Amino acid sequence: MPEVVIGLGSNIEPRGFYLQMALFLIRERVGMVLRKSSVIETPAWGFEAPPFLNQVAVIRTELEPLSLLDELQSIERALGRKQKSTLQDGVPQYHNRTIDLDILDYDHLTYHDERLTLPHPKIGERDFVQQSLRELQINIPND
Numbered sequence: 072m073p074e075v076v077i078g079l080g081s082n083i084e085p086r087g088f089y090l091q092m093a094l095f096l097i098r099e100r101v102g103m104v105l106r107k108s109s110v111i112e113t114p115a116w117g118f119e120a121p122p123f124l125n126q127v128a129v130i131r132t133e134l135e136p137l138s139l140l141d142e143l144q145s146i147e148r149a150l151g152r153k154q155k156s157t158l159q160d161g162v163p164q165y166h167n168r169t170i171d172l173d174i175l176d177y178d179h180l181t182y183h184d185e186r187l188t189l190p191h192p193k194i195g196e197r198d199f200v201q202q203s204l205r206e207l208q209i210n211i212p213n214d
Contacts, residue, residue, distance in 0.1 A: 102132030
């Protein structure tokens with residue numbers, strides 16, 4: 072079964088609860104959580120907002136990439152996420168969120184369509200992701 076690296080983030084209280092619930096729902100709906108990084112607090116990235124709690128988890132799943140994306144988005148909605156980031160005049164518009172679940176890497180697959188790019192294209196820009204990946208000793212090439 073493929074191993075997948077998922078980024079988790081929350082900046083709406085109770086932030087820690089949302090991270091825990093997301094991991095619980097991932098175990099129930101997606102697959103086995105093999106390991107997870109420490110939780111770190113970071114400033115909002117890309118917009119003015121309360122700080123985030125962030126974490127990275129490695130999971131094993133039978134779901135294909137787009138089915139996994141659908142399930143993760145379903146978990147986000149179940150935990151109260153109202154809107155996804157959008158583009159306005161080509162500029163990302165980010166929002167506060169109860170939970171954000173990003174597929175960072177899917178078994179080292181390179182993939183791109185209108186819904187999903189693998190590995191995640193912003194891995195190299197996000198220090199909190201890099202810190203968690205180093206903790207878990209994961210190297211995701213980001214060309």
